[in-house]
Amino acid sequence: MHCWYPPSIPRHSSSSLQHDVLQKFTNDNGDFNLRHSKDLRGLLSLHDMSHLNMGEASLYKANEFSSKHLKFALQYLEPNLARYVMKSLDHPYHVSLRQYKARHHLSYLQNLPTRHTAIEKLALAEFQMKKLQHQSEMQEIKRWWVDLGLSQEIPAARDQVLKWYMWSMTILEGFSFSRYRVEATKVISMVYIVDDIFDLVATQEELCLFNEAIKMWDLAAAESLPSYMISCYKALYTITNDIADMVRKEHGLNPINHLKQAWATLFDGFMIEGKWLSTNQVPTSEDYLRNGVITSGAPLLFMHLLFMLGHDLTDDNNDHILRVISCPAKIMRLWDDMGSAKDELQEGLDGSYKDLYQRENPHADAEKHMLDMIAGEWEDLNRECFSQTKSTLPPSFMGASLNFARMVSIMYGYDDEQKLPALEDYTRMLLF
Structure with missing residues (x-):
């Protein structure tokens, strides 16, 4: 699996921006490339973006593709990351409460064997x-x-x-x-x-x-x-x-x-x-x-x-x-x-x-x-x-x-x- 970082999506994604992003995952026929099925960070971002759907068929496909491969990946992830991915599947960014998502993300970061950044400390203080x-x-x-x-x-x-x-x-x-x-x-x-x-x-x-x-x-x-x-x-x-x-x-x-x-x-x-x-x-x-x-x-x-x-x-x-x-x-x-x-x-x-x-x-x-x-x-x-x-x-x-x-x-x-x-x-x- 590739190195993973928390996904982020723009709050006001337009159809043109979604199209530009989706092009990075699809081939000339509009089908999703299987080579992206192991890109955990990309899959999480794709799954989150799919919930900004306004009726676009491409985003239905994005949801199906990302959900399928994220669920498959769960069995190979270390427990802390697997819990995070499961939480992301159950509570996608756009249809979930931002404070709740942010607090869970901070909890995930606190469990990593790394020093906490100043931004993380400020977020916790807020x-x-x-x-x-x-x-x-x-x-x-x-x-x-x-x-x-x-x-x-x-x-x-x-x-x-x-x-x-x-x-x-x-x-x-x-x-x-x-x-x-x-x-x-x-x-x-x-x-x-x-x-x-x-x-x-x-x-x-x-x-x-x-x-x-x-x-x-x-x-x-x-x-x-x-x-x-x-x-x-x-x-x-x-x-x-x-x-x-x-x-x-x-x-x-x-x-x-x-x-x-x-x-x-x-x-x-x-x-x-x-x-x-x-x-x-x-x-x-x-x-x-x-x-x-x-x-x-x-x-x-x-x-x-x-x-x-x-x-x-x-x-x-x-x-x-x-x-x-x-x-x-x-x-x-x-x-x-x-x-x-x-x-x-x-x-x-x-x-x-x-x-x-x-x-x-x-x-x-x-x-x-x-x-x-x-x-x-x-x-x-x-x-x-x-x-x-x-x-x-x-x-x-x-x-x-x-x-x-x-x-x-x-x-x-x-x-x-x-x-x-x-x-x-x-x-x-x-x-x-």
């Missing part, structure tokens, strides 16, 4: 600084959550502050986004609580009143609700208005109408799910998925993030923003529905795209179909984020969308024991 900041943010959120008291008032609802913060910590990278990570976690927590109220706690009559009150967006409208709903409504109302005030002061925008509409759309989505369940109505897999994208909560979260990051919705960017939001939301819904494992503290009956698709196509491989759909959404997301003719959004928002999609496989990567080993590893390395 990780430690980020860890301290994230721990401080986590403590602030815990205090807010305890003071809010919803976990005591609604015992059936989930109480997973750490898990909710991991979403925000992942989506928004950088020291300057600390305030936004805290506020985003509050939004995420309310999505989970409202979901559980709809699934586990309220009657259909109470939910109708709850839904009407959200559309009115007035604390007085909540007075007729049960006490636990009033508490939830007040918390949701306060969080959203606080974020709108922050956006107005920092960016000169007033997003409250967009944010109110986003909450109303989420509640309508939950009402549709409830109607299906209460009337024993079986939706088509397409109708379920269309509504499931909304009830994932991702579109609502991204609407808050869009304004917190200082951007606005316009006639020119509206369709583009909706597509950038839709891709990671659909990836999340499909991943969540693909496995039989459920959230360990959630007993609701939300339905499942996998079950519905299997019902409609009894002889099909539903899981393969869903993995193909996820791959297709990644291609669409790459196209929206990296195509020079489409990409008009700022890097901060596109980066948040990509990071959300990258986090999905970590957050829903259950093993055979219905545990989340990747999430536990990620949390341990970057927070504790």
Whole structure:
């Protein structure tokens, strides 16, 4: 095997650049040269680059070629390097969290019998600084959550502050986004609580009143609700208005109408799910998925993030923003529905795209179909984020969308024991 060094790929690879790189691996007929099958560094770079696919046939071939020969090479590598290659196969660069990949790479370098460079030491110091900041943010959120008291008032609802913060910590990278990570976690927590109220706690009559009150967006409208709903409504109302005030002061925008509409759309989505369940109505897999994208909560979260990051919705960017939001939301819904494992503290009956698709196509491989759909959404997301003719959004928002999609496989990567080993590893390395 050739001498190996960590692979790197450009963040914004264009089709022309990909073509230039691939020419180094292929012959005149476009087939991959077998003489490259032992170039470990090249194979790792090729495998990483193949996940920047926007639908190019050459990158499908690149993925197949690199995966095949990297898996074959595993049996001949020393254990430390074999673990690194396996981790690279399981978590390719572009579809994985950069902090997570970087931390694993540093761990690999620390195990090498060489002196650590100044850059490696600086990287480790930066990780430690980020860890301290994230721990401080986590403590602030815990205090807010305890003071809010919803976990005591609604015992059936989930109480997973750490898990909710991991979403925000992942989506928004950088020291300057600390305030936004805290506020985003509050939004995420309310999505989970409202979901559980709809699934586990309220009657259909109470939910109708709850839904009407959200559309009115007035604390007085909540007075007729049960006490636990009033508490939830007040918390949701306060969080959203606080974020709108922050956006107005920092960016000169007033997003409250967009944010109110986003909450109303989420509640309508939950009402549709409830109607299906209460009337024993079986939706088509397409109708379920269309509504499931909304009830994932991702579109609502991204609407808050869009304004917190200082951007606005316009006639020119509206369709583009909706597509950038839709891709990671659909990836999340499909991943969540693909496995039989459920959230360990959630007993609701939300339905499942996998079950519905299997019902409609009894002889099909539903899981393969869903993995193909996820791959297709990644291609669409790459196209929206990296195509020079489409990409008009700022890097901060596109980066948040990509990071959300990258986090999905970590957050829903259950093993055979219905545990989340990747999430536990990620949390341990970057927070504790």
